[in-house]
Amino acid sequence: MIKVKNLHKSFSGEEILKGIDTEFEKGKTNLIIGQSGAGKTVFLKCLLGLITPTEGSIEYDGKAYATLDKEEQRELRKNMGMVFQGGALFDSMTVAENVMFPLKMFTKQTKSQRLDRVRKVLDRVDLLNVDKKFPSEISGGMQKRVSIARAIVNQPKYLFCDEPNSGLDPRTAILIDNLIQEITKEYDITTVINTHDMNSVLEIGENIIFLKDGRLEWQGNKDIIYKTESESLSNFVYSSDLFKKVREVQLKGI
Numbered sequence: 001m002i003k004v005k006n007l008h009k010s011f012s013g014e015e016i017l018k019g020i021d022t023e024f025e026k027g028k029t030n031l032i033i034g035q036s037g038a039g040k041t042v043f044l045k046c047l048l049g050l051i052t053p054t055e056g057s058i059e060y061d062g063k064a065y066a067t068l069d070k071e072e073q074r075e076l077r078k079n080m081g082m083v084f085q086g087g088a089l090f091d092s093m094t095v096a097e098n099v100m101f102p103l104k105m106f107t108k109q110t111k112s113q114r115l116d117r118v119r120k121v122l123d124r125v126d127l128l129n130v131d132k133k134f135p136s137e138i139s140g141g142m143q144k145r146v147s148i149a150r151a152i153v154n155q156p157k158y159l160f161c162d163e164p165n166s167g168l169d170p171r172t173a174i175l176i177d178n179l180i181q182e183i184t185k186e187y188d189i190t191t192v193i194n195t196h197d198m199n200s201v202l203e204i205g206e207n208i209i210f211l212k213d214g215r216l217e218w219q220g221n222k223d224i225i226y227k228t229e230s231e232s233l234s235n236f237v238y239s240s241d242l243f244k245k246v247r248e249v250q251l252k253g254i
Ligand SMILES: Nc1ncnc2c1ncn2[C@@H]1O[C@H](COP(=O)(O)OP(=O)(O)OP(=O)(O)O)[C@@H](O)[C@H]1O
Pocket: 011, 016, 034, 035, 036, 037, 038, 039, 040, 041, 042, 043
């Protein structure tokens, strides 16, 4: 569980995050949505400890980041997995070497222990057969699965994903969303996903927070997002044709 209390962030006097209070539960896929420039990436970076908030606190299972010493912060980072927008795989490393990277960085495991763990996670994302290939030799969807395998190889408590299905066709995007949700449940991870994708909202939006101009404008889930009374959220959501169609069907009671 991650608790965010009164989070503010300013850059050169300009306030980007303006007092966010929210909670992200364990075992749930938590989505951050909002228009371009709303502050989603800045928020995600605060959650990752990459940006220091100007005010407020972030607690990870009861421990506020700002109260941790360097060693404890390092320990917390070990418990964070990250799926980057473009995948951010190392081109010169094979799939298996990419996935092994965090184990080399953060653990003292022997080579055979590392190989064993890498095989387990590659098997989990159904990629054992491409372990010796390089990223350029596999599809975009497979690259995303490698990125997910790398993010979970160290058994993190927290998983952060920045636009995990950008650049993928809709069907592959849904497979990636479902994979992230399954892994979140299987390993009881607190997962936070930054997304623009309305398909993702419908598919895995168990907890959704909508940011507007650095403020939390609305919080809910995929089942109640249609009924929002927030005009900005309606405008955001119903700019998607998919949502318009789903609402029509709902209104007709089909
Ligand atoms: N390091 C920084 N220094 C100064 N301003 C920044 C910095 N990082 C972000 N900003 C500003 O914060 C605002 C919010 O940016 P952010 O990247 O969080 O938006 P976003 O909601 O993720 O948008 P998008 O969906 O387009 O990625 C923008 O106006 C951006 O210019």
